[in-house]
Amino acid sequence: NSVYQRGLQFERPTLSFQTAKWEADALDRMSAESKGYVFGNAGTGETARKNRDAFARWSIVPSRLVKTSALPDLSTEVLGEKHAFPVAVAPVGVQRIFNPEGEVASAAAAGRESVPYIMSTASSTSIEDVAEANGDGVRWYQLYWPANEHNDITISLLSRAKKAGFSALFVTLDTYILGWRPSDMDNGYNPFLRSDKIGVAIGFSDPVFRSQFKEKHGIEIEEDMHTAAAEWTRTIFPGFSHGWEDIAFLQKHWDGPIVLKGIQSVTDAQKAVELGVQGIVVSNHGGRQVDGGVSSLGVLPRIVDAVGDKLDVFFDSGIRAGADIAKAMALGARMCLVGRPFVYGLALGGEEGVSHVLKTLLGDLELTLHLAGIESANPKHLNRAILEREDH
Numbered sequence: 001n002s003v004y005q006r007g008l009q010f011e012r013p014t015l016s017f018q019t020a021k022w023e024a025d026a027l028d029r030m031s032a033e034s035k036g037y038v039f040g041n042a043g044t045g046e047t048a049r050k051n052r053d054a055f056a057r058w059s060i061v062p063s064r065l066v067k068t069s070a071l072p073d074l075s076t077e078v079l080g081e082k083h084a085f086p087v088a089v090a091p092v093g094v095q096r097i098f099n100p101e102g103e104v105a106s107a108a109a110a111g112r113e114s115v116p117y118i119m120s121t122a123s124s125t126s127i128e129d130v131a132e133a134n135g136d137g138v139r140w141y142q143l144y145w146p147a148n149e150h151n152d153i154t155i156s157l158l159s160r161a162k163k164a165g166f167s168a169l170f171v172t173l174d175t176y177i178l179g180w181r182p183s184d185m186d187n188g189y190n191p192f193l194r195s196d197k198i199g200v201a202i203g204f205s206d207p208v209f210r211s212q213f214k215e216k217h218g219i220e221i222e223e224d225m226h227t228a229a230a231e232w233t234r235t236i237f238p239g240f241s242h243g244w245e246d247i248a249f250l251q252k253h254w255d256g257p258i259v260l261k262g263i264q265s266v267t268d269a270q271k272a273v274e275l276g277v278q279g280i281v282v283s284n285h286g287g288r289q290v291d292g293g294v295s296s297l298g299v300l301p302r303i304v305d306a307v308g309d310k311l312d313v314f315f316d317s318g319i320r321a322g323a324d325i326a327k328a329m330a331l332g333a334r335m336c337l338v339g340r341p342f343v344y345g346l347a348l349g350g351e352e353g354v355s356h357v358l359k360t361l362l363g364d365l366e367l368t369l370h371l372a373g374i375e376s377a378n379p380k381h382l383n384r385a386i387l388e389r390e391d392h
């Protein structure tokens with residue numbers, strides 16, 4: 001509400017309140033490579049377009065004369081804990097290519113805004129430094145899962161994350177190799193193969209990776225950054241997927257909730273339930289992995305119907321406004337991850353920029369629910385009864 005009041009005081013804000021402008025302004029600001037990376041989708045971009053189009057098929061039906069004395073309660077419960085807001089910062093790699101402060105700025109902003117921060121294994125800042133920047137915030141660790149021959153590195157990453165206060169593990173299943181991304185290919189750009197350490201921060205700071213590198217090549221990482229970057233990239237993107245039977249390994253080595261990110265089918269959601277994980281993220285990586293894939297919002301209701309009462313369903317891919325969060329929550333998600341919008345905020349204004357994006361999305365959500373006569377983000381108020389399907 002304070003964000004809204006400020007927006008009406010006729011002072012020009014540093015960052016726009018028009019969410020679509022963040023993308024346009026960020027475009028102006030970034031290098032061709034960073035632009036290609038953040039805007040880059042798989043193939044023709046069809047999945048990314050479908051992600052957005054799916055939101056327009058559902059419309060909110062407002063109720064009138066709903067007499068309330070307080071603004072909607074946005075709190076939600078996931079992984080056994082109550083959170084003030086139904087939003088988390090999605091894991092995004094190599095954030096220092098968007099702003100020199102990178103993950104330190106975004107983790108600090110998330111901590112400040114009471115929004116959980118999900119840290120990527122492809123981060124350009126070490127696990128320990130992100131934890132410090134995040135302070136008392138809720139933080140979760142996203143794993144890009146090295147192949148089984150590198151289980152000792154996986155164990156090292158998990159124990160570092162645990163020690164640094166990351167309370168849940170998000171395992172990304174859709175990216176054992178980066179997608180077919182023409183924009184990066186045109187730029188001849190792989191953000192992980194940069195010679196300036198940016199792409200390899202976590203591996204670079206990992207004692208097990210360091211000692212294995214030295215053993216194999218007879219030199220320190222610092223003596224051949226390019227080879228080290230290539231090796232780290234191959235380690236976290238091994239090229240081939242694990243199998244469902246390998247989840248037990250993570251359950252053995254991670255003491256806390258596990259959430260599988262990248263689920264798009266009912267069958268996979270049911271397998272997740274059978275294995276006893278605590279949550280799934282219905283996500284197609286923002287349309288960056290499989291071109292021609294289903295829209296993430298499109299598959300959400302079916303997945304919620306199948307497993308929503310057995311584990312926590314998170315959602316991402318295409319969230320750009322408060323109403324989008326409302327729709328995903330009404331369809332049964334318990335929390336939404338925001339990807340590209342916060343990256344635009346980071347590129348445009350560092351920590352302040354990320355804060356601005358989070359506050360704007362939440363302020364927009366609060367007022368949208370309030371004006372639609374929806375008293376809270378709890379499923380007892382925010383559910384499918386408030387939506388109508390409109391096909392155009």
Ligand code: FNR
Nearest residue numbers: 038090091092093120122172285286317318339340
């Ligand atoms: C991502 N995403 C991602 N996911 C993940 O699990 N680990 C990662 O390192 C990254 N890196 C990454 C970089 C960039 C530049 C983008 C845009 C995305 C995917 C991310 O977590 C999320 O699933 C999508 O961004 C959600 O879609 P929207 O919100 O961007 O539409």
